[in-house]
Amino acid sequence: MKRIRAYILALAAISLAACSNQPKVMENEAIQNIMTRVSVRAFTGEKISEAQLDTLLRAAMAAPSAINKQPWAFIVVTDEAKIAALGEALPYSRCGNKPAVAIIPCGDLGKAIPGEMADFWINDVSAATENLLLAAHAMGLGAVWTGLHPDMNRAKIVQNMLGLPEYIIPLCIVPVGVPAEQPEVKDKFKPENIHYNAW
Numbered sequence: 001m002k003r004i005r006a007y008i009l010a011l012a013a014i015s016l017a018a019c020s021n022q023p024k025v026m027e028n029e030a031i032q033n034i035m036t037r038v039s040v041r042a043f044t045g046e047k048i049s050e051a052q053l054d055t056l057l058r059a060a061m062a063a064p065s066a067i068n069k070q071p072w073a074f075i076v077v078t079d080e081a082k083i084a085a086l087g088e089a090l091p092y093s094r095c096g097n098k099p100a101v102a103i104i105p106c107g108d109l110g111k112a113i114p115g116e117m118a119d120f121w122i123n124d125v126s127a128a129t130e131n132l133l134l135a136a137h138a139m140g141l142g143a144v145w146t147g148l149h150p151d152m153n154r155a156k157i158v159q160n161m162l163g164l165p166e167y168i169i170p171l172c173i174v175p176v177g178v179p180a181e182q183p184e185v186k187d188k189f190k191p192e193n194i195h196y197n198a199w
């Protein structure tokens, strides 16, 4: 099933490249994984294995970070009632759509660069989140980044619900699970976004 899905997604990416104004993307598994990732917002409710969860978290923590501070923490919500409660409180988080797990990448201000550069944590945790999304896709799972920070109302709801200390700032909620939908791959390549050597 996973192979068929990967094959269909690869075909979709190749035909997108053929139709669009971009040259054919390189035929490389990692590149294909990046080009075919889509946000998945509906899940079957099936569980994922411990090995899959471990791989997701290892992929997230493999991300680059400023001065290698790794100023992150990951709240892994596996409790069905808590996932459903997150979905109720924050409907746009898609936690009401039966994900197997909700992972909440957070900034740990205690580990962030002190002073003016502290906000680099946002870049670092964003890089970790993208790694998480790509790893989920590579494993045939679905996931979506749903935003919290800098909306402090949303972040506060999660802080209160999950008992996070003040210095742990939830960046987003990533529900992950077995996909119950196959959204189309989008072609976002726009040559006008590129500027060589100067604006």
Ligand SMILES: Cc1cc2nc3c(=O)[nH]c(=O)nc-3n(C[C@H](O)[C@H](O)[C@H](O)COP(=O)(O)O)c2cc1C
Pocket (backbone or CB within 6 Å): 037, 038, 039, 040, 041, 092, 093, 094, 144, 145, 146, 147, 183, 186
């Ligand atoms: C910072 C950020 C916040 C987002 N917030 C939400 C959200 O609250 N709910 C949601 O369903 N999707 C959310 N998304 C997913 C975007 O809607 C999605 O990435 C975008 O439409 C492009 O689609 P794609 O991921 O399938 O390429 C968010 C993505 C980012 C990067």
